[in-house]
Amino acid sequence: MVPVGHLYDSSYIRHVPPLYSPSQVETYLKKIGYDAPLEDVKPNLDTLRAVMVKHILMCPMDNTDLHYTERHHMPVTPQEMYQNMVVGSKGSYCFGQNGLFLGMLRGLGFRAYGGPGRVVVPARSPTPNYPLEYTALHHLVIFVQPHPEPYERVTYLVDVGFGGTGPMRPILFASGEGNAGRQVTKEGDFKGGWEWGTYPPERHRIVPGAFMDSSLESHPGSGKPPLRDWHMQVSHTPGVDASKREWTTLYTFTDKLEFLQWDIDAGSLSVSLMPGAIFHRTIVCLARFPAELDEKYTSGEALDSEELRLVSGSGEGSQKLEWVGKWTLEARRATKRIGGTVLEMKTFRSERERLEVIRDVFGIGVNVEDARWIVGRESELLDEGDTQSKS
Numbered sequence: 001m002v003p004v005g006h007l008y009d010s011s012y013i014r015h016v017p018p019l020y021s022p023s024q025v026e027t028y029l030k031k032i033g034y035d036a037p038l039e040d041v042k043p044n045l046d047t048l049r050a051v052m053v054k055h056i057l058m059c060p061m062d063n064t065d066l067h068y069t070e071r072h073h074m075p076v077t078p079q080e081m082y083q084n085m086v087v088g089s090k091g092s093y094c095f096g097q098n099g100l101f102l103g104m105l106r107g108l109g110f111r112a113y114g115g116p117g118r119v120v121v122p123a124r125s126p127t128p129n130y131p132l133e134y135t136a137l138h139h140l141v142i143f144v145q146p147h148p149e150p151y152e153r154v155t156y157l158v159d160v161g162f163g164g165t166g167p168m169r170p171i172l173f174a175s176g177e178g179n180a181g182r183q184v185t186k187e188g189d190f191k192g193g194w195e196w197g198t199y200p201p202e203r204h205r206i207v208p209g210a211f212m213d214s215s216l217e218s219h220p221g222s223g224k225p226p227l228r229d230w231h232m233q234v235s236h237t238p239g240v241d242a243s244k245r246e247w248t249t250l251y252t253f254t255d256k257l258e259f260l261q262w263d264i265d266a267g268s269l270s271v272s273l274m275p276g277a278i279f280h281r282t283i284v285c286l287a288r289f290p291a292e293l294d295e296k297y298t299s300g301e302a303l304d305s306e307e308l309r310l311v312s313g314s315g316e317g318s319q320k321l322e323w324v325g326k327w328t329l330e331a332r333r334a335t336k337r338i339g340g341t342v343l344e345m346k347t348f349r350s351e352r353e354r355l356e357v358i359r360d361v362f363g364i365g366v367n368v369e370d371a372r373w374i375v376g377r378e379s380e381l382l383d384e385g386d387t388q389s390k391s
Helices: 022-032 045-058 078-087 094-107 261-273 305-312 351-360 368-373 384-390
Strands: 111-122 132-134 139-145 156-158 184-186 189-191 203-209 229-235 248-253 285-291 323-330 333-338 341-347
Touching: 022 045, 022 078, 022 094, 045 094, 045 156, 045 285, 045 323, 078 094, 094 111, 094 139, 094 156, 094 261, 111 261, 139 248, 323 351, 351 368
Parallel strands: none
Antiparallel strands: 111 132, 111 139, 111 248, 139 156, 184 189, 203 229, 229 248, 285 323, 323 333, 333 341
């Protein structure tokens, strides 16, 4: 039996030479607000947690290069991403976000590699039994082994590129199914469970899962595909009663394949050019900001005593968690939320106004003159009369 937290065959991730220079890694740390000299940064779980949250806070989800540039090209190579996201003020989607983060983790001394995933989306031809379907391998995740011997094979899933409902923190590579509590990651004591998301009650977990469109079955005539994959799941069920908690699968992934740079290049080209794909037809912008925990959670009404101790940072061995709100671009508006609470909304009626919001609210490096590059594209913002005639 493979020990808790290990890859499927208990493989060891080797050190891979970083593609970023020490000065580039130092510039990245300053960009995300990680205040420590490079030589003092230790590649351990605490560092991984801190750098992940800071990256998510500083690096927006963004596909504006695909719509507001002459080339209509999403840069995802390591040096392109460094120039765009670290030197510049652009963001990216999963291939760029996790590609940059993987390279920086290696530059910090972490042992890590990338793996592929399939996102769960509404079915193109939905039926009552199959309202959802999986995409092609259009998502990138990261596997990291941050512990020293004798726990050097204990692995965590990291993902800074899924978007608004994606995970905020490293998740131990172990099943959280049937476990009411938060995961345990103390050296010598590893247990699968859930991990907090952006803001309570959001939680994430991973569970063994099947690719439901698979041609395989567990044994002849069963009709049941084997549990060869993992599912990333999210829950927004409030309260502490785990029996009532509902979980939704965001994507399925595998640790059995390594996603290399040419896989990233091919995947990005596919999602950016494929007609009908969300990135091809939609402007995607998401920016996060720090948030304070609301009184209804610190009062203990929505958390049990152990959860309260963990999130508040009180008590021996506790860890004060960081919480996050977000700005999202939706149709003709930008919305600011903390959890399920809407705090502010900005509307726009033209490409010029949308670009101003993207620049001023999301902090993304666009100019109002860039509107000329989106003319004629599916994502172009038209007035209501033009929208009706276009449809």
